Amino acid sequence: MLPLSERGLTLPPSPYRKLTPFAEAARRRGLTVHPLNIGQPDIETPPQMLAAVQQADIRVLEYGPTAGTDSYRQVLADYYQQQGLKVAADDILVTAGGSEAISFALLACLNPGDEFIVPEPFYGPYAGFAVATGTHLVPVASYLADDFALPPISEFEAKITPRTRAILICSPNNPTGYVYSRAELEQLRDLCLRHNLYLLSDEAYREFCYDGRFTSALELAGAEQHVVLLDTISKRYSACGARIGALVTKNQALRDVVFKLAQLRVCPPGLGQLLAQAAADLPADYFDYTKAEYLARRDLMVRRLRAMPGVRCPLPRGAFYVLCHLPVDDAGRFCQWLLEEFDLNGETLMASPAAGFYATAELGRQQVRLAYVIHHDLINRAMDCLEMALHQYPGRQND
């Protein structure tokens, strides 16, 4: 046998797709499986953006510039500037999705063996990126009872070691939907300044903030050299398959290093970049529609969940996920049971057991993440299923 790398073997599989074989089997048995497990919006990709690719006059699909085309970087800078962020085109490096931005940030800011602190629950693949880059993800617990608000700064302080290099946050948060307030972000900024840490800010859901104003880490005065924005068009324009993201920072020395990493893959995807650039042509009220749609879905899902005995559900103020407590022995077992043994008139639902979003798996044992990325009627039908399933599930466990 040829040896495989330790990092490869220890890499956790995606928490999103673990149940996929059971869902496929359920569909083969003829069941309708409502997919609440993955953040794949059903909102259409703006036709203007698709048209920009489909009408482009391309003779040779050439390599583009390593940092992204000047024209797209300018469009993206304009987008940030319209929100009052002082971002120039040169501050931006276009990436193959938000994931490449995460990977570049960890490779450029951390040595192997260095640590970054993340509030848990967190976007599951962060743990995998840590393994792939030889770095250590250090969790600080946030709690459903607090709506998953930022843990006290003292808890971050307690986790800081000589190997700590960065704090990684996601706001609006996947999987919790929590949106960090300006005051919370300022606490994080002060912490990063005090300990000379990078503040890596994943803002994949920055346009989906339903109550109050969203604060970007790029707004934090005095932290310009520390803040690294990790962005993507995937959710913003319902264009997950384009694989276009960005790493944005005012830190020139960091940008120079990231640029060298980016040279290894020559350039970001060209067709996706053409699509992304056409976001400039969207009407000013584009997000009004999508936000209103997600808001209505959120309210519906939260209302339904809160009406179920034993379910505890905070009000997620952003993104398009609900992380809720279920009265079950083990959410992983329950989610599998939903696919293998349950149906309501030929329908069931797929949810993400929350353990995959925690480094401390026990914290998520009774929680699931539900994405409200499907239509109202379907959300209602999925909630009907969940309500009935919680009655029938043999492992039901009241607190």
Added chain:
Amino acid sequence: MLPLSERGLTLPPSPYRKLTPFAEAARRRGLTVHPLNIGQPDIETPPQMLAAVQQADIRVLEYGPTAGTDSYRQVLADYYQQQGLKVAADDILVTAGGSEAISFALLACLNPGDEFIVPEPFYGPYAGFAVATGTHLVPVASYLADDFALPPISEFEAKITPRTRAILICSPNNPTGYVYSRAELEQLRDLCLRHNLYLLSDEAYREFCYDGRFTSALELAGAEQHVVLLDTISKRYSACGARIGALVTKNQALRDVVFKLAQLRVCPPGLGQLLAQAAADLPADYFDYTKAEYLARRDLMVRRLRAMPGVRCPLPRGAFYVLCHLPVDDAGRFCQWLLEEFDLNGETLMASPAAGFYATAELGRQQVRLAYVIHHDLINRAMDCLEMALHQYPGRQND
């Protein structure tokens, strides 16, 4: 100052683009700069392939499957099968360009500190991928006097240590144009079997082989568990900007690990994949035209180079590069001089100093890589420039 990672700081900048600022300045001065420095073909991307994207009916540009779509993987498997290779769709993982395949292979096969052996000169970014993945590139020299043929296997043997995990080859070779014979590949196979090493085979130029038949590492009997093919559509279909490549291996355990790495970035670029899939609709003689075109350009460039006193140039049997010896003190200095101080009737050329393709930089001091990716007339004009420049260059050095 915030610390940057050691790996980030030591990462070598791209050898391809070091001279770019000088070329830009030359163009601003009004010079025509013939770009022989980079492998960006001028051949048009097949219109049928672009049309497949442009006519696709897309409502939501969704995440695709992590390993690539079933339909594209089948098209790619068919392509290999037509060449007699026993590749099934399940053996393929679609990547964001060949570069992601290289990165995945090193991450999955090697631990940090492990070594892989590469004949030098080699594709420059290999050295950067080593730094990014914490691995060590160990060079074995090949020589222009031997046409850059495979170095004796004893030289590989001499470099093997307990940390050696893989041999990485590129055939047809970038930058030398050399195509490994079946006998050479069988020697490498035996070496890998003897020492339990992976054979990573970069076949980006697999369709561009002008004299005799190309042998793929996948043809090597008995090495199925060892061979990892690293492929890309960039050169094959002149679609460098699509960023679609593939990692192909019959080694299921390795594929499982690579799949987990691939899950971190969810899926390869969706639009590029649609384009790649339409390669299935190209006429059977598609490569005849491009190969004939490159062959004629190669013959022209080699003939011109060999007519220049002091220039030594092997006959490259594949890819679209010539790596030649110039009678100059330092090829890097000469290439910069071409852009800063030379012109022939308002024209000059950009070449790649070969030092960037060597770990042992001294070996490439008097060599440049020239890509024959431009039209015959332009090649002739670039060669006129080179010929005159070698007369005028103050650092001319005859052996």
